[in-house]
Amino acid sequence: MKFLTTNFVQCAVQSCARSSDAFPLKYSECQLVQKEIDFDPEFIAHMLQKLDWDALVEVAAELGNSSLPPQKPTIEDAQAAENEQLLRDLHSLLLETQIEQGVMTCKNCGHLYHIKNFIPNFLLPPHLA
Amino acid sequence: MKFLILFAQAHEKFRIHELEALAEVEGLDVDLSGYSDDYPYLEVELASEHDAKRLVSRSFLIRSVYRVFGQGWSYDDVHAQTKGENFEFMGEKSFRFDFMCFQGSRTKDQQVDIINGFRYLNLAGPVRMKKPDVAFTLIEQFGLLEKEPKYIWFTSFVSDSDRHQIDVYNLKKRPFIGTTSFDAEMAFVTCNMAKIQKNDVVYDPFSGTGSFPVAAAYLEAIVFGSDIDIRSLKGYDKNFKFYNREKNLWGVSVMDFTHNALRKDLVFDAIVCDPPYGVREIIKVCGSKNPEKFAGKENVLIDNVPAHLRPEYIHPKRPYSLDLLLSDLLEFAAARLKVKGRLSFWMPLASDDPLSAPTHAKLRIVSSIPQAFNKWQRWLITYEKRPEGELGETKSVESKQAFRAKYFSGFKE
Numbered sequence A: 001m002k003f004l005t006t007n008f009v010q011c012a013v014q015s016c017a018r019s020s021d022a023f024p025l026k027y028s029e030c031q032l033v034q035k036e037i038d039f040d041p042e043f044i045a046h047m048l049q050k051l052d053w054d055a056l057v058e059v060a061a062e063l064g065n066s067s068l069p070p071q072k073p074t075i076e077d078a079q080a081a082e083n084e085q086l087l088r089d090l091h092s093l094l095l096e097t098q099i100e101q102g103v104m105t106c107k108n109c110g111h112l113y114h115i116k117n118f119i120p121n122f123l124l125p126p127h128l129a
Numbered sequence B: 001m002k003f004l005i006l007f008a009q010a011h012e013k014f015r016i017h018e019l020e021a022l023a024e025v026e027g028l029d030v031d032l033s034g035y036s037d038d039y040p041y042l043e044v045e046l047a048s049e050h051d052a053k054r055l056v057s058r059s060f061l062i063r064s065v066y067r068v069f070g071q072g073w074s075y076d077d078v079h080a081q082t083k084g085e086n087f088e089f090m091g092e093k094s095f096r097f098d099f100m101c102f103q104g105s106r107t108k109d110q111q112v113d114i115i116n117g118f119r120y121l122n123l124a125g126p127v128r129m130k131k132p133d134v135a136f137t138l139i140e141q142f143g144l145l146e147k148e149p150k151y152i153w154f155t156s157f158v159s160d161s162d163r164h165q166i167d168v169y170n171l172k173k174r175p176f177i178g179t180t181s182f183d184a185e186m187a188f189v190t191c192n193m194a195k196i197q198k199n200d201v202v203y204d205p206f207s208g209t210g211s212f213p214v215a216a217a218y219l220e221a222i223v224f225g226s227d228i229d230i231r232s233l234k235g236y237d238k239n240f241k242f243y244n245r246e247k248n249l250w251g252v253s254v255m256d257f258t259h260n261a262l263r264k265d266l267v268f269d270a271i272v273c274d275p276p277y278g279v280r281e282i283i284k285v286c287g288s289k290n291p292e293k294f295a296g297k298e299n300v301l302i303d304n305v306p307a308h309l310r311p312e313y314i315h316p317k318r319p320y321s322l323d324l325l326l327s328d329l330l331e332f333a334a335a336r337l338k339v340k341g342r343l344s345f346w347m348p349l350a351s352d353d354p355l356s357a358p359t360h361a362k363l364r365i366v367s368s369i370p371q372a373f374n375k376w377q378r379w380l381i382t383y384e385k386r387p388e389g390e391l392g393e394t395k396s397v398e399s400k401q402a403f404r405a406k407y408f409s410g411f412k413e
């Protein structure tokens, strides 16, 4: 599971749907792996628009990366030299950093989900389905 | 300017719908009323070669497009019209002549004679067989066993479509496929019906081996895929790596569609899928068949950890109906698509069953197109989310549960 995916998944339990605590999930016991992916600055700049920045900063910190700026950066020219380092860092964090194993916990209901072999599993047990 | 679109001689019922969607995507106002499923040709008026290229270059059911200079039932007609055209644009441009003969052929000598007939064009540039600036093309339609063509177009080649990608994306060439994989050609057509474009956010909630996400990623969309069955997801990213689209895959997870874990404020530009219909894979959701049996099970501990929270826990499933699943799908699409975003999905039926596509007040049905197989058919149904405040009629879903029964009884009834 790409680090990026943490920005798009929340608790699957029905009663958590409206809770603001159901996203992002809390990440623990994670094993991270770096996988090389081609760098495309335009794509990363576009990706920024789709991100929930607060959630990104929060999850990155849980996984040991506290270097993200607190506010979402605005990138006007993805090819400009002064933006390259930031875009490369984001590329490396969002796309290349992948979670091989780990636990995701809902901060609202406390239910936990597993990531195994890079795939997160959001299936629910009968009493929560 | 007049152009001639040449369609692939396949999937006749889908061709015009794909072209309509592409014209809308490109914002081209073009009259397509001359189309007929019976012919692979369509003449259209467009402002420029550039527009013609935009119109067809992303199609999978068109072969190519040509600019028309003259046409008719005989070469006299063709020359009469061509002489009225202005060829100043040729200047010193290099050129060659090609022949495309349908249901007939031409000998080399005949070709030379015909080409000589165009001497009046006074072309100043050089003849170049390899990559000329302009490839004049004589398109000739013969009648069965006739020596002379019935109809002729004198054209220049403008653009090919994207149809050659069907071969590149052929399932046989992919590192990872399964029994549910969907053929590349129709997966691409599905994406075009859903108007998927670069950087769009696209979701396949029943993604299995990822046939639709792979096709959408080819179109440079951002894709999410999920499936209730982990087995099909295990080689998922291999295909994205193979086609160099790893960056386009933003999330793949094990998920019961009816208990969705994608964040609620994520807006989709398109949803494309092939829902389970109970033949090769059963329709199931999380939960237990008899809840009494499971009462209190959430308190079972193994090594002091609740059993259902352990990594190796197997989530019980219960059967679900296709009708319910489809109405969940429409409800989800209505809530999560952007306005004018599209849902395109496939629905199988026995050959003689009439289609009754499910409806939703917030979704307009764009088209329902059948693809016939031996004893069954599948329909591609496309919906578009209506603008806020505009509501259509809802029709409750009629039972299509019979499909599975009919499939297994060999469609005898």
Ligand SMILES: C[S@@+](CC[C@H](N)C(=O)[O-])C[C@H]1O[C@@H](n2cnc3c(N)ncnc32)[C@H](O)[C@@H]1O
Residues within 6 Å of the ligand: B178, B180, B181, B182, B205, B206, B207, B208, B209, B210, B211, B212, B226, B227, B228, B229, B232, B255, B256, B257, B258, B273, B274, B275, B276, B277, B281, B282, B283, B284, B285, B286
């Ligand atoms: C017709 S297959 C689609 C296959 C896919 N297009 C592919 O490329 O392999 C339907 C899929 O739906 C999945 N499925 C069945 N019930 C589901 C549910 N409740 N939630 C999510 N997926 C489900 C099945 O596991 C199966 O992979």
